[in-house]
Amino acid sequence: MNSNALMSPSVRFSLFNLIKEGLSGNAGWPRQWRDPEPQPAYDVVIVGAGGHGLATAYYLAKEHGIRNVAVLEKGWLGGGNTGRNTTIIRSNYLWEESEALYEHSVKLWETLSDELNYNVMYSPRGVMMLAHNIHDVQVTKRHIHANHLAGIDNEWLTPEEAQEFCPILNISHDIRYPILGAALQRRGGTARHDAVAWGYARGADRLGVDIIQNCEVKGIRRDASGKVTGVETTRGFIGAGKVGVVAAGHTSVLMGMADIRMPLESYPLQALVSEPIKPIMPCVVMSNTIHAYMSQSDKGELVIGAGTDQYVSYSQTGGLHITQHTLDAICELFPMTRRLRMLRNWGGIVDVTPDRSPIIGKTPVEGLFVNCGWGTGGFKATPGSGHVFAATLARSEPHPIAAPFTLERFTTGRLIDEAAAAAVAH
Amino acid sequence: MLLIHCPYCNMKRPETEFRNAGAAHIARPLDPATTSDAEWAAFLYLRDNPKGIIAERWRHAHGCGRFFNAIRNTVSDDFVTTYKAGEAPPETEAFASEVAPGSREANATGKQAETAL
Numbered sequence: 001m002n003s004n005a006l007m008s009p010s011v012r013f014s015l016f017n018l019i020k021e022g023l024s025g026n027a028g029w030p031r032q033w034r035d036p037e038p039q040p041a042y043d044v045v046i047v048g049a050g051g052h053g054l055a056t057a058y059y060l061a062k063e064h065g066i067r068n069v070a071v072l073e074k075g076w077l078g079g080g081n082t083g084r085n086t087t088i089i090r091s092n093y094l095w096e097e098s099e100a101l102y103e104h105s106v107k108l109w110e111t112l113s114d115e116l117n118y119n120v121m122y123s124p125r126g127v128m129m130l131a132h133n134i135h136d137v138q139v140t141k142r143h144i145h146a147n148h149l150a151g152i153d154n155e156w157l158t159p160e161e162a163q164e165f166c167p168i169l170n171i172s173h174d175i176r177y178p179i180l181g182a183a184l185q186r187r188g189g190t191a192r193h194d195a196v197a198w199g200y201a202r203g204a205d206r207l208g209v210d211i212i213q214n215c216e217v218k219g220i221r222r223d224a225s226g227k228v229t230g231v232e233t234t235r236g237f238i239g240a241g242k243v244g245v246v247a248a249g250h251t252s253v254l255m256g257m258a259d260i261r262m263p264l265e266s267y268p269l270q271a272l273v274s275e276p277i278k279p280i281m282p283c284v285v286m287s288n289t290i291h292a293y294m295s296q297s298d299k300g301e302l303v304i305g306a307g308t309d310q311y312v313s314y315s316q317t318g319g320l321h322i323t324q325h326t327l328d329a330i331c332e333l334f335p336m337t338r339r340l341r342m343l344r345n346w347g348g349i350v351d352v353t354p355d356r357s358p359i360i361g362k363t364p365v366e367g368l369f370v371n372c373g374w375g376t377g378g379f380k381a382t383p384g385s386g387h388v389f390a391a392t393l394a395r396s397e398p399h400p401i402a403a404p405f406t407l408e409r410f411t412t413g414r415l416i417d418e419a420a421a422a423a424v425a426h
Numbered sequence: 427m428l429l430i431h432c433p434y435c436n437m438k439r440p441e442t443e444f445r446n447a448g449a450a451h452i453a454r455p456l457d458p459a460t461t462s463d464a465e466w467a468a469f470l471y472l473r474d475n476p477k478g479i480i481a482e483r484w485r486h487a488h489g490c491g492r493f494f495n496a497i498r499n500t501v502s503d504d505f506v507t508t509y510k511a512g513e514a515p516p517e518t519e520a521f522a523s524e525v526a527p528g529s530r531e532a533n534a535t536g537k538q539a540e541t542a543l
Contacts, residue, residue, distance in 0.1 A: 250477070252473070252474070252475035252476075252477075253475075253477050261468070261472040261473070261474065262472065262473070262475065263467075263471035263472055263473065264473065264475050265448070265449075265473055265475050266475055266477075266500075310445065310446040311428075311446040311482065311498075311503075312449075312475060312476075312480055312482065312500050313500050313501075313503055314477045314500050314501050315500070315501060315502065315503050317503075319427040319428065319441060320427060321427050321441070321442055351475075354470070354471045410467045410470075410471040410472075411463045411464055411466075411467040412463070413463075
């Protein structure tokens, strides 16, 4: 490979290139994606360059041959919830519709690094969900049986088996909410959230997609018949045959520009990380009942998540009592963490639907599509969400896996009620 | 943590004493038999979810136990005012134009409203 090839944006990550660049001062790596000026019009405009939006653009170009695509982002790509979540991946949901959607995503995670030629650091280290009371035990076992019927791995562990899998877990009977057992999905795990956004951005860019950052959508323009013709942005009008809104917490604001009220409320969801320490945590542990989940990043930080704050907010922050409540639980579940210092905490704005399932598909406005409502658990779905939404955009018909997740379900009553099924955290 | 003025107790108390109860002033359809599916969906599920001024219900769960309403800026989380259940909401359009998102004016307005109560 000559130096021109290395300077071109098509250079692949490989052991050969890694060694070559290591010996030459890493000076030959090209930019990962372009910074293009917006064109006057595109076939498809995606609003929101988070993981879901970038994945949508990637699969539109890769699988449907639609390459005249722009992804508009008001800030920087991956700067919203993609860079703020706790990176948990699993597919052990209760209902068949959800199982199909999240399992589709887990299968894509398994080959994503190869697919993108970008290491997304997918680590199927196991996700363990704790049961603290009789109700938890019954619900957890119901989930396990439902998952087995759908061909999804999930197994019941006794407290002793749970501790064997995660040795720092406190299974004493003397704590406020003793552990009665756990469900373990071994194929669940984590991935590097930034790398997912960057990998999809790089992949989409190479296929011709324009990723336009610092470009906020201020309006949605429609013709006399009501069909979408493009978007008004801070960088001028951009025409579009189809517009896909993938804007998480700001979906209500954007859909309001097309006079559509959404079944969404936006809440702050907080997370925090500890100072980095040596490996102590081999898996992800979640407790829906006492509102805490924890894993350890490759840097050594313990990554800890809390429940949402209780009120609608766009402030990307939240009350300290929410994180304190979570740390109370963490300290009881993992006593060795009690003297750890927390380094950072932050909030993201999550769009929550009444049934805690996403909305993927068409809207009452022709040419306008939406992918939203992932609430507190969207990261795990990034590849699958982008994949089925791209198919939906390309064909103007819902992908079979996305078909149950329509906006109309709130009128017909065919809800996919994961709220009752999966308690608080996702 | 938010400090919330309860209009019944007439004092500011910490958020942990309160439960948020969602958007305010959503009227249940009066005649269920003639209410369409779309109207039920609007009543049950569709929400303004505004970035800016919201009218919302709170309950002083660990205080007087009563429901009341509040006007709050969802960008700054500052309360503009709170008022008793059953009272007409203040003109929120006026607040929206007066209180720029993220500005601290909301606090000042809130204090005025508090002394007026």
